[in-house]
Amino acid sequence: MAQMIDPVIDWIRGMLAPRGRPHEAVTFASLFQTFQRILELNNRILELMADMGAKLGGDYVFDRQYIADSSRKMANLVYELIYNFNALAPRKYLDLDDRFRHINHDIEEELAGRLVIPRTQYVMAYDIITGDFDDVVGGKNAHAAEIRNRLGLTVPEGFAITTRAFGSFMEHNGFQDRISGILKQWEEGEISSEAASGTIRPLIASGAVPPALGRAIQKALKQLSKKNDRRPLHLAVRSSAMGEDSEHTFAGQYLSLLNQPPQRLAQSYKEIIASAYSSHAMEYRRQKGISEHEVAMAVACQCMIDAKVSGVLYSFDPMDPASEVIMISAAWGLGAPIVSGQVTADRFTVSRGRPFTIQSRQIVRKERRLALKPDEGCDWQPVDPALQSRETLSEAQIRELCEAALTIERYYKCPQDIEWAIDQQERLHILQARALNVRSRMAPVVCDVASVTDQFPVVFSHKGVIVQNGIASGEVYLARPDDDLERFPNGAILVARETSPRFAKVARKAAGIITDVGSATGHMAAIAREFRIPTIVGTDTATQLLAPGREITLDAQENAVYLGRIKELCYFNFMEDAFEESYEYRLLRRVLKKITPLKLVDPHAKLFAAKACSSFHDITRFIHEKAVEELTNINFHHGLRDETASKRLKSDIPLDLILIDIRNGLQALSDEGFVTREQVRSIPMGAFLDGLCSPGAWSREPMSVDFGGFMSSLTRTFSSHQANPRNVGQNLAVISDTYANINLRLGYHFNMIDAYIGEHINDNYAYFRFLGGVTEPMRRSRRARFIYESLARNDFIVDLRGDLVIGRIKKLGASLMQRKMYLLGQLVGFSRQLDVKMTDDSQIGAFVSEFDRLVQNAMTT
Amino acid sequence: MTNAVKTRILVLDDEPIVLKRLGPALEKAGYFVEVFSRGAEASGRFQQENFDIVITDLKMEGLDGMQFLTQVKERSPRTEVIVITGFATMDTAKESYQKGVFDFLAKPFKLGEILETVKKAEQKIQQNQTA
Numbered sequence: 003m004a005q006m007i008d009p010v011i012d013w014i015r016g017m018l019a020p021r022g023r024p025h026e027a028v029t030f031a032s033l034f035q036t037f038q039r040i041l042e043l044n045n046r047i048l049e050l051m052a053d054m055g056a057k058l059g060g061d062y063v064f065d066r067q068y069i070a071d072s073s074r075k076m077a078n079l080v081y082e083l084i085y086n087f088n089a090l091a092p093r094k095y096l097d098l099d100d101r102f103r104h105i106n107h108d109i110e111e112e113l114a115g116r117l118v119i120p121r122t123q124y125v126m127a128y129d130i131i132t133g134d135f136d137d138v139v140g141g142k143n144a145h146a147a148e149i150r151n152r153l154g155l156t157v158p159e160g161f162a163i164t165t166r167a168f169g170s171f172m173e174h175n176g177f178q179d180r181i182s183g184i185l186k187q188w189e190e191g192e193i194s195s196e197a198a199s200g201t202i203r204p205l206i207a208s209g210a211v212p213p214a215l216g217r218a219i220q221k222a223l224k225q226l227s228k229k230n231d232r233r234p235l236h237l238a239v240r241s242s243a244m245g246e247d248s249e250h251t252f253a254g255q256y257l258s259l260l261n262q263p264p265q266r267l268a269q270s271y272k273e274i275i276a277s278a279y280s281s282h283a284m285e286y287r288r289q290k291g292i293s294e295h296e297v298a299m300a301v302a303c304q305c306m307i308d309a310k311v312s313g314v315l316y317s318f319d320p321m322d323p324a325s326e327v328i329m330i331s332a333a334w335g336l337g338a339p340i341v342s343g344q345v346t347a348d349r350f351t352v353s354r355g356r357p358f359t360i361q362s363r364q365i366v367r368k369e370r371r372l373a374l375k376p377d378e379g380c381d382w383q384p385v386d387p388a389l390q391s392r393e394t395l396s397e398a399q400i401r402e403l404c405e406a407a408l409t410i411e412r413y414y415k416c417p418q419d420i421e422w423a424i425d426q427q428e429r430l431h432i433l434q435a436r437a438l439n440v441r442s443r444m445a446p447v448v449c450d451v452a453s454v455t456d457q458f459p460v461v462f463s464h465k466g467v468i469v470q471n472g473i474a475s476g477e478v479y480l481a482r483p484d485d486d487l488e489r490f491p492n493g494a495i496l497v498a499r500e501t502s503p504r505f506a507k508v509a510r511k512a513a514g515i516i517t518d519v520g521s522a523t524g525h526m527a528a529i530a531r532e533f534r535i536p537t538i539v540g541t542d543t544a545t546q547l548l549a550p551g552r553e554i555t556l557d558a559q560e561n562a563v564y565l566g567r568i569k570e571l572c573y574f575n576f577m578e579d580a581f582e583e584s585y586e587y588r589l590l591r592r593v594l595k596k597i598t599p600l601k602l603v604d605p606h607a608k609l610f611a612a613k614a615c616s617s618f619h620d621i622t623r624f625i626h627e628k629a630v631e632e633l634t635n636i637n638f639h640h641g642l643r644d645e646t647a648s649k650r651l652k653s654d655i656p657l658d659l660i661l662i663d664i665r666n667g668l669q670a671l672s673d674e675g676f677v678t679r680e681q682v683r684s685i686p687m688g689a690f691l692d693g694l695c696s697p698g699a700w701s702r703e704p705m706s707v708d709f710g711g712f713m714s715s716l717t718r719t720f721s722s723h724q725a726n727p728r729n730v731g732q733n734l735a736v737i738s739d740t741y742a743n744i745n746l747r748l749g750y751h752f753n754m755i756d757a758y759i760g761e762h763i764n765d766n767y768a769y770f771r772f773l774g775g776v777t778e779p780m781r782r783s784r785r786a787r788f789i790y791e792s793l794a795r796n797d798f799i800v801d802l803r804g805d806l807v808i809g810r811i812k813k814l815g816a817s818l819m820q821r822k823m824y825l826l827g828q829l830v831g832f833s834r835q836l837d838v839k840m841t842d843d844s845q846i847g848a849f850v851s852e853f854d855r856l857v858q859n860a861m862t863t
Numbered sequence: 864m865t866n867a868v869k870t871r872i873l874v875l876d877d878e879p880i881v882l883k884r885l886g887p888a889l890e891k892a893g894y895f896v897e898v899f900s901r902g903a904e905a906s907g908r909f910q911q912e913n914f915d916i917v918i919t920d921l922k923m924e925g926l927d928g929m930q931f932l933t934q935v936k937e938r939s940p941r942t943e944v945i946v947i948t949g950f951a952t953m954d955t956a957k958e959s960y961q962k963g964v965f966d967f968l969a970k971p972f973k974l975g976e977i978l979e980t981v982k983k984a985e986q987k988i989q990q991n992q993t994a
Contacts, residue, residue: 057971063885064971065878067949452893468975559888561975571891578887586880 030664033636034736036089038743040629041754043083045771045808047622050076051598052803057590059531060471060581061558069590070113076597077106080618087625091632097612098621105618109596112589124167124218127225128160137592138164140242140300142434149432152533153413154510155406156431159229160304161222162242167215168275168299175209181279188284195281206276211268219271223264226305236306236374237262239270241277243299260338261306261374275299307431308374309423311394312337313347316438317354317407318417323444323573327361328352328404332394334385335371337421337433345370348394356493358404360397367391395424402430405492410435412493412513413534415472415580444573454570458555461548463562465541466516469527472536473575474514475555475567478548481505495556497548501539509533514556516544516563534582538563605747626752626773630745634660634734652676653691655700655831659733659746661687667737684737686757686768689820690744693827698856700831742823748834751785755826759819766819767812770798770826772833774805784846789833791850796825796857825857832856869895870985873914875905875931876947877923881970885918888974889981902931909935914942916984918977920970921948921955929958936963941991943984947972 054072057064084098131139131147139147139162150157172178181202188198211219227235240258257277262270277283278299287297313332319325331340331347339345349364367390373383395403403422410432411418419438423431479490481498490496490508498505501520505512506529515530520539530537536558538544548554548563555568564571581587597618602610605627615621634648647668651659661668661677667684668677679695682688694700735744740760746753757768772789789809790802798809811822832853872894874885882898889896897914899905902923909917917935921928932944943965948955956967965984968977 061973061975062971063881063974063977065876065881065949067878068971071949451891456893464975468973471974559974560892560978574887574891578883581884584880584883 033090033633034664034743036086037629037633037736038756039086040083040090040625041771043079043086044622044626045806047076047079047083047618048773048806049803050079051594051619052806054590054594055598056527058587058594059469059527061468064586064590066113066586066589069586069593073109073113073593073597076618077109080621083622083625087629090629094632095612095628098615098625101612101615101621105596105616105621109593112592112596124164124170124215125222126162126164127222128157128162131162136588138162138166138300140165140302141436142240142242143300143302144242145435146302146304146432148413149410149435152510153409155409156429158238158304158307158431158433159226160237160302161226163215163219163271163301163303165298165300167218167301170212170215171209171275174212174215177205177209180205195284199279199281199284202279203276206279207272209272211271216268219267222303223267226303227264230305235264236378237264237267237270238302238304238306239267239274240302240304241274241299242302243278243297258338260336261379263378266378267303271301274301304433306374307423307425307433309336310334310426310428311399312340312421312423312433313394314340315403315407315420315422316417317411317420318438318440318444319351320417320438320440321443323417323440326354326569328354328358328407330395330400330403333371334368334389334394335373335383336380337423338380339372341421345372350395350400352400352404354404354408358401360400363393365391365393368394399424399428399430406430406432408493409510412474415534415575415582417576441577444577451570451574455557455564455568458564458566458568461554461563461565462541462543463560465543466520466538466561467540468538468558468561469520470530470535470537470558471581472514472534472558473556473571474536474558475553475569475572476513478550478552478554479512480545480548480550495554497544499545505529509535514558515539516541516548516556518542518545627747630734630747633662633736649677650675651682651691652678653695655695657694657700657733657746659735662734662736664736664738664741666739667741682737683739684742685740685759685816685820686823687735687737687742687744689759689823690742690755690757690827693824693829693860694831696824696828696831696860698832698859699828700834746830748830751834753830755823755830757819757823759816759823761816763815764813766814766816767810768819768822768826770807770809770829772807785833788846788849788853789829791846792829792833792853795850795854796822798822821861824860828856828860829853869893870916870988871895871912871914872897872916872918872981873905873909874898875902875917875919875923875928876900877920881920881947884974885977888978892978892981894981902928906931906934909938913939915988916943916945916965916981918945918947918981921946921959922950929955929962932959932964933962941988943988945977945980945984947977 136144143162330350333347351362417438421433479494495514515537555564744755752773754771793809949970
């Protein structure tokens with residue numbers, strides 16, 4: 003884009019200069035140049051964001067240096083963006099500098115390895131927690147919420163009291179310095195860990211919960227009670243420290259309090275966070291090299307499950323992983339005594355392959371069970387003699403447990419140690435899941451993977467692009483274009499012609515995904531990454547080479563597909579630290595959290611303000627919106643520059659478009675504030691407007707019967723609010739007889755077109771950019787995909803990155819260029835209507851064909 | 864396949880994540896691999912043992928990769944060296960090629976790219992042996 007713009011700027015300067023007011027003329031040119039620079043920086047920022055995001059797929063080897071370099075590059079671009087914007091709107095948005103410094107400071111702290119306790123809420127309900135919040139809610143909460151929200155398994159309802167609450171508690175009571183002092187004495191060997199712990203724990207217990215935290219907890223309890231159908235709440239309150247349940251298993255290091263009444267929660271909370279300073283937890287951290295300032299304890303508050311049966315499941319036999327069995331222990335009542343070894347339990351050994359055949363069952367006599375007391379706490383109860391020797395689990399329950407375990411294992415790419423409970427209504431709940439370490443014993447099984455894989459036939463290799471790294475084996479499920487995927491078997495490998503947003507539906511079940519067509523930056527990549535499903539797209543021939551039902555192994559590391567199940571390869575994966583659990587992956591994710599989340603989507607919202615920007619993406623988005631507004635204000639609303647004429651376009655379509663004429667773009671101007679299409683002399687602008695207003699593009703005239711019928715088949719058709727100009731947004735074009743720079747915001751989407759059509763064929767070009775603004779990834783991808791396809795079919799060179807589509811075309815004769823501008827007008831008008839709810843790709847295809855027809859019709863008439 | 868006939872690879876990079884990811888990927892592809900995060904250790908090991916291929920970063924904290932690759936080529940000219948670096952400038956690339964480096968990969972790279980490069984280096988070694 004830079005190459006395109008610079009000559010244009012020179013040309014604008016030259017054009018404006020002879021008009022008698024050289025100073026102001028140059029000033030407009032320089033303002034416009036600044037504006038163009040803002041657009042260009044905007045692009046580069048979004049591209050870099052997409053590139054950094056792609057590194058999370060696992061196919062790239064990157065190091066901390068890369069994270070630091072690219073983060074700083076990003077910061078420089080955003081800084082330059084703010085700088086340029088300040089030139090356009092001097093001293094008007096000073097908050098941007100402050101927001102920039104703040105975000106950049108957090109990124110620098112992360113890069114320096116210092117923990118930034120995020121300024122999140124004190125309390126977060128499980129519905130809004132994702133795995134990305136692990137540093138805020140701790141490992142246990144993050145896993146529980148991820149298993150619930152992402153994998154769709156049942157986890158007790160609850161909320162997390164965050165690490166920020168911990169920080170605020172410590173600060174409120176002025177504990178930090180005192181505790182650091184005591185810890186220092188311990189670290190220097192002056193006092194024992196018992197003595198240090200003995201001083202710190204009562205200190206914490208004596209602290210007061212800060213009022214704001216107290217209120218947040220009360221509110222969360224109220225919401226929880228609502229979810230619990232207003233039955234009296236009984237809570238399980240557990241520690242959820244950072245790093246717990248991830249690379250360091252602090253199993254049993256911290257406290258859990260069962261069956262707590264809500265009114266006692268503040269006290270339970272203090273007891274739990276104090277357990278961060280139990281002497282064994284301190285010693286454990288010292289052994290593991292975890293520094294004390296990294297301690298920030300979040301707490302999990304979950305509804306207590308009144309368990310009929312509870313137990314523990316290992317997804318492999320830790321002593322003999324090669325035996326390929328799942329091991330389950332189960333007993334009546336609550337599960338805590340099984341974990342601590344206080345009761346004997348039934349043991350089931352189940353083969354890992356479906357249908358999960360039970361290889362052995364060892365049923366013991368279970369005379370007592372741990373049960374909930376009616377008010378609070380738990381006690382031992384005798385088991386009904388008729389039940390004492392009965393099996394605790396039915397075969398169906400065992401199968402359900404095994405399915406759940408393998409789903410969790412597939413997601414975390416690691417054998418699992420799972421605590422579960424079945425309630426009085428026979429519903430299975432996952433209470434906790436953490437990594438089961440079987441590595442040392444698994445090593446012999448996978449000693450020579452390469453020679454093992456040599457024995458299996460390769461179906462194909464090095465075709466297509468890896469979008470999510472990993473290994474999977476399972477049977478092939480061949481998805482037809484109209485397949486509703488209702489019967490997709492758990493653990494199968496999805497093979498399809500094209501990628502589709504529909505696949506999100508089976509993301510929890512699919513072990514792997516292979517497609518013939520698809521790009522590394524499309525929505526499929528987003529889904530695959532989100533659910534960590536090993537995925538290769540763009541293989542050309544997968545659907546022809548892979549027969550339904552055949553067992554295959556997908557190696558989305560070396561990009562190969564083998565016939566048969568290579569268990570050594572699958573296990574090899576378990577031997578490595580999952581890439582997603584590495585420090586660098588988490589660091590990149592954390593840094594990206596400060597960069598990519600987009601909160602400022604609605605320019606009409608109250609919070610669409612400089613001071614509300616909480617990521618670089620927000621800043622970028624805000625500036626883009628405001629830059630268009632500023633340029634319009636300067637030229638139109640305030641008439642500050644009289645060397646350029648600016649008028650509002652009068653048109654049948656509700657498009658609030660301001661035209662700034664820099665030379666001969668408009669005809670014989672009247673004193674009125676508006677112009678009509680007929681008065682637009684700019685060749686590229688005229689062609690674009692004609693396309694935009696042509697039948698079937700924007701117009702709301704009756705459509706052809708088949709298209710109308712097609713549209714009505716959609717769940718939601720054109721929404722009427724889109725016809726309201728207020729929602730269409732501020733639109734601006736800077737034009738001359740041969741040039742147009744058009745900025746349109748339609749709904750939440752930006753379209754930018756920059757075009758020159760003159761005498762010399764080699765100078766002609768049109769540049770089109772679409773930037774979606776909807777944060778929900780599926781929908782924006784559908785629209786971007788439609789635009790991508792339509793541009794590609796019409797000879798544009800197209801680039802699709804995330805929700806950014808860029809199309810370029812150049813060096814065509816004037817009449818052909820005009821046609822392309824007409825087409826861009828049609829495309830902008832047409833795609834604006836696509837806020838309708840599309841549920842799958844075939845509808846995108848139908849829209850692309852319909853648009854094709856529209857383009858063909860326009861050419862023949 | 865036994866260790867005796869496997870192609871032997873030494874990897875040196877001061878960032879553990881690179882070793883953590885390259886080690887298993889190369890092993891999985893059937894190579895014998897040793898990884899080092901300290902130059903002195905890699906250098907010491909290279910004095911004792913023959914390696915067919917060396918993969919090294921150029922710029923590492925407190926260590927010059929260029930020096931290491933010079934040592935490698937001096938001691939064992941037949942060893943093929945693949946340079947991986949985040950600071951790819953024309954000058955460093957030129958200098959490495961002058962020293963007989965087999966190939967130069969800019970970080971971040973894809974696992975597939977490095978495996979492909981290793982495979983090519985391996986082919987070159989085999990050609991040299993049969994020639």
